[in-house]
Ligand SMILES: *Cc1c(COP(=O)(O)O)cnc(C)c1O
């Protein structure tokens with residue numbers, strides 16, 4: 001088995017007999033995802049997990065972690081930034097601080113199920129609700145347990161037809177869930193249907209697989225993606241430790257296909273809400289030619305309170321980044337306004353405003 005750079009002894013034990021070929025196959029990774037608390041507790045060697053009320057948590061918000069992503073965890077460290085992103089926490093079902101299941105009102109912006117059309121020129125498609133690893137901070141965790149109404153083909157067909165009927169849409173974002181949990185054939189069939197619509201100029205894929213299941217980026221997949229350019233790829237790196245030889249290679253393969261890769265990072269409490277970690281992440285992304293695109297203020301989604309940072313803490317980090325790091329490393333810090341009003345930039349400072357246009 002090929003070990004990731006920061007494999008911990010304890011976690012290696014769980015998969016020490018796995019053939020390298022299996023470990024490097026996304027189908028093996030996907031089929032062998034950790035889906036239960038006992039399996040997770042055994043992997044992390046933590047009996048406490050099984051005894052906590054996490055079973056109630058995963059009843060509502062299922063657990064799934066690829067062996068690869070689990071292998072990046074430091075099992076003994078409950079503050080491990082990888083662990084916090086993937087291991088259920090009882091606080092996910094403590095709703096005392098509020099939050100709603102769908103603060104961005106995506107469900108209300110759907111003309112047909114799965115199509116969120118909030119801006120005139122672009123729309124977002126929830127092509128699947130399946131992910132390789134369920135990120136506990138996900139702003140769409142409400143959909144993890146949703147059953148698609150009817151079969152997938154019909155579901156996709158209705159979305160394609162709705163896009164075809166809207167000439168203002170020039171860009172389509174494949175999102176989810178994670179579009180790359182679908183088979184190559186399903187991906188190709190969706191992309192070719194989109195490409196047959198003359199007004200769809202650009203396709204964007206949002207997928208976290210380069211980070212949580214990098215083996216998904218295969219040569220055959222890249223060959224398919226190449227055919228449907230102009231295509232843009234957005235992934236989500238949240239911590240420098242996610243930049244491994246494996247995730248680097250996955251991004252490189254996408255880049256070599258002629259597809260730009262960006263990261264939409266989420267500002268997460270105790271994971272990356274400090275200047276040093278964020279700078280290291282952004283520097284790391286620049287080294288692997290992944291463009292930091294957005295830094296998201298964590299949405300007020302039910303079950304994610306414990307991940308949210310203060311906007312002003314985010315501003316402070318951005319202000320320090322602005323004056324210290326290369327412009328190519330700087331993401332836009334944005335807030336998705338509740339109610340589905342769209343994203344707004346959070347600017348750290350501005351000398352000028354309408355009332356005071358004299359900077360001196
Ligand atoms: C974020 C988002 C987009 C894409 O917005 P960009 O600013 O172009 O990245 C499109 N549609 C919906 C519904 C979104 O939430």
Ligand code: SF4
Nearest residue numbers: 131134135138177208
């Ligand atoms: S991969 Fe994306 S959609 Fe899936 S759980 Fe993570 S953040 Fe949510």
